[in-house]
Amino acid sequence: MIQPLLSAKGVSKYFGGLRAVDGVSFEVFPGEILGILGPNGAGKTVLFNLISGIYEPTSGEIWFSGERIDGIPPHAIAKKGIGRTFQIVKPFASLTVLQNVLVARGITRYSHLTKVWGSWNSKGEIEKASEVLEKVGLSDLAERKAGLLPLGNLRRLEIARALVVGHSVLLLDESFSGLRHDEISRLEDLIRSIRKDGLTVILIEHNMRVSMGLCDRIIVLDHGQKIAEGRPTEIQQDKSVIEAYLGGKGTTHAT
Amino acid sequence: MSAYVVTIATLMVVQAIAVCGLNVIVGYAGQISLGHAAFFGIGAYSTAVLTTKLGISFWTALPLVIGISALIGLLLGLPSLRVREDFLAITTIGINFIVEAVFRYVPFFGGALGIGGIPRVMFFGVRLKGIPFFLLCLGFLVLVLLICWWLTRSWASLACYAIREEEAAASTMGISPVRFKLLAFVIGTAMAGLGGSLYAHYMQFISAGDFSFPISVGFLAMLVLGGMGTLWGPVVGTLILGILPELFRPLVDYRIFFYTLLLLLMIRFQPGGLLGENSFARKIITPLLKGLRK
Numbered sequence: 159m160i161q162p163l164l165s166a167k168g169v170s171k172y173f174g175g176l177r178a179v180d181g182v183s184f185e186v187f188p189g190e191i192l193g194i195l196g197p198n199g200a201g202k203t204v205l206f207n208l209i210s211g212i213y214e215p216t217s218g219e220i221w222f223s224g225e226r227i228d229g230i231p232p233h234a235i236a237k238k239g240i241g242r243t244f245q246i247v248k249p250f251a252s253l254t255v256l257q258n259v260l261v262a263r264g265i266t267r268y269s270h271l272t273k274v275w276g277s278w279n280s281k282g283e284i285e286k287a288s289e290v291l292e293k294v295g296l297s298d299l300a301e302r303k304a305g306l307l308p309l310g311n312l313r314r315l316e317i318a319r320a321l322v323v324g325h326s327v328l329l330l331d332e333s334f335s336g337l338r339h340d341e342i343s344r345l346e347d348l349i350r351s352i353r354k355d356g357l358t359v360i361l362i363e364h365n366m367r368v369s370m371g372l373c374d375r376i377i378v379l380d381h382g383q384k385i386a387e388g389r390p391t392e393i394q395q396d397k398s399v400i401e402a403y404l405g406g407k408g409t410t411h412a413t
Numbered sequence: 414m415s416a417y418v419v420t421i422a423t424l425m426v427v428q429a430i431a432v433c434g435l436n437v438i439v440g441y442a443g444q445i446s447l448g449h450a451a452f453f454g455i456g457a458y459s460t461a462v463l464t465t466k467l468g469i470s471f472w473t474a475l476p477l478v479i480g481i482s483a484l485i486g487l488l489l490g491l492p493s494l495r496v497r498e499d500f501l502a503i504t505t506i507g508i509n510f511i512v513e514a515v516f517r518y519v520p521f522f523g524g525a526l527g528i529g530g531i532p533r534v535m536f537f538g539v540r541l542k543g544i545p546f547f548l549l550c551l552g553f554l555v556l557v558l559l560i561c562w563w564l565t566r567s568w569a570s571l572a573c574y575a576i577r578e579e580e581a582a583a584s585t586m587g588i589s590p591v592r593f594k595l596l597a598f599v600i601g602t603a604m605a606g607l608g609g610s611l612y613a614h615y616m617q618f619i620s621a622g623d624f625s626f627p628i629s630v631g632f633l634a635m636l637v638l639g640g641m642g643t644l645w646g647p648v649v650g651t652l653i654l655g656i657l658p659e660l661f662r663p664l665v666d667y668r669i670f671f672y673t674l675l676l677l678l679m680i681r682f683q684p685g686g687l688l689g690e691n692s693f694a695r696k697i698i699t700p701l702l703k704g705l706r707k
């Protein structure tokens with residue numbers, strides 16, 4: 159049997175009385191594209207923050223490649239090859255687009271007291287960073303200040319940085335929102351090619367057409383709980399999912 | 414040059430060294446510090462104690478002085494940099510008051526009288542004062558600027574910039590915010606210590622009041638005026654704020670008021686400082702330079 163690459167075991171995150179994530183368990187297998195669906199406020203982003211170490215779970219465990227990673231700080235989790243994007247984009251605004259990618263490329267150096275003194279401004283480094291920009295289609299804007307880019311380009315920059323860090327797992331938080339049609343299909347192609355390279359992708363996506371087309375498996379969250387899991391076609395017909403999206407508050411959900 | 418001019422120039426260069434250190438903390442890593450004068454003072458008092466009580470020379474004391482400043486920076490920075498950013502301002506003000514109080518009330522540091530009789534710097538058998546000492550300070554400033562320039566092209570400073578811009582995003586790129594904030598803080602306090610040491614050997618007499626909170630506000634005003642995060646900003650800011658009060662002598666008593674007002678105005682209207690991008694000074698100077706080249 160194949161071992162899961164990443165798994166959550168009964169993970170919860172409470173903010174005071176609010177159960178943002180409530181006893182969620184799931185597994186992702188190597189090379190898989192897993193989708194996370196759910197209405198606004200369902201707890202999807204909080205789940206990403208738990209995996210990437212920004213938050214510590216109130217209870218439950220997160221495992222990555224045979225190792226428990228909950229409670230480990232974000233920079234240590236990143237070093238394991240888990241890259242992520244932010245739904246609310248977080249560019250290093252006063253740095254150039256290229257420098258934004260270079261920051262991510264420094265990941266192999268930041269924990270070595272000697273390597274941090276080397277120069278990022280070298281031909282080799284800039285070439286490698288430019289290759290990543292090429293992949294996401296930002297080459298023309300390499301020297302532009304990141305803070306001046308429109309949202310669509312910032313989403314691509316988020317992906318570029320995450321690609322550098324996430325050589326094992328990529329967490330994409332609504333990377334498609336705010337993109338034009340042609341940009342969406344380009345990004346779909348990119349994600350498929352990333353998967354061909356052996357990466358595992360978890361993506362949060364409201365756009366049904368995109369998530370149905372890309373994902374091998376989908377889990378659905380509502381009010382912090384996992385209400386469904388299955389292949390895209392199964393999810394489409396799942397009663398509790400349809401209810402969660404169409405029914406308002408006060409509905410009870412099967413778990 | 415008259416002695417008066419040399420005095421002003423020397424003090425400005427010494428302050429510029431400290432402000433360069435503040436720039437690493439505030440400009441590079443984005444961590445506000447309102448207690449930089451404390452570390453300037455720690456450098457001054459360390460060298461004063463070492464040279465007057467142990468009788469060692471400025472040069473022998475210097476590595477120790479820089480080491481002590483950096484070490485105390487590390488010890489005080491560790492708890493301070495863990496607090497939320499808006500508390501850091503308060504915490505560093507607190508550090509300034511505590512350090513000043515230690516100088517003022519601990520007899521070992523001369524109490525209210527301060528420490529006098531600090532020897533002049535010897536250089537190949539020559540006792541440096543006046544212009545030669547000014548040139549020595551200038552040499553140290555050049556060295557500090559070279560270090561700053563060298564820092565800006567290192568991965569360490571890239572990590573600091575990332576923390577300054579977006580701490581959460583930086584942490585998901587393998588950067589430990591605490592480690593790099595601390596690194597910036599230690600480099601910055603070491604530079605303050607160097608400046609403080611030169612100050613002590615120039616004045617030959619120091620007391621706690623030389624390192625009080627208003628001096629920290631002055632340092633920050635110089636940095637913000639010149640341009641946070643730029644290489645030359647600390648020098649330009651120190652020059653302007655060093656010369657202005659000399660031109661308006663009666664205003665000297667209101668210096669702290671003037672600094673604070675300037676800080677608020679700059680942060681409101683020109684957060685990048687005079688040398689920052691899109692600053693009004695740049696908009697005026699750049700076309701002029703272009704015109705000159707033609």
Ligand SMILES: Nc1ncnc2c1ncn2[C@@H]1O[C@H](COP(=O)(O)OP(=O)(O)OP(=O)(O)O)[C@@H](O)[C@H]1O
Binds near residue numbers: 176196197
């Ligand atoms: N730091 C926080 N403190 C308090 N509550 C929070 C915090 N972060 C998230 N929440 C709450 O947790 C719940 C889940 O939020 P989350 O951002 O995960 O939703 P989401 O599923 O990503 O929604 P969307 O589709 O709108 O992005 C929300 O009610 C939100 O207000």
Ligand SMILES: [Mg+2]
Binds near residue numbers: 203245
């Ligand atoms: Mg979200």
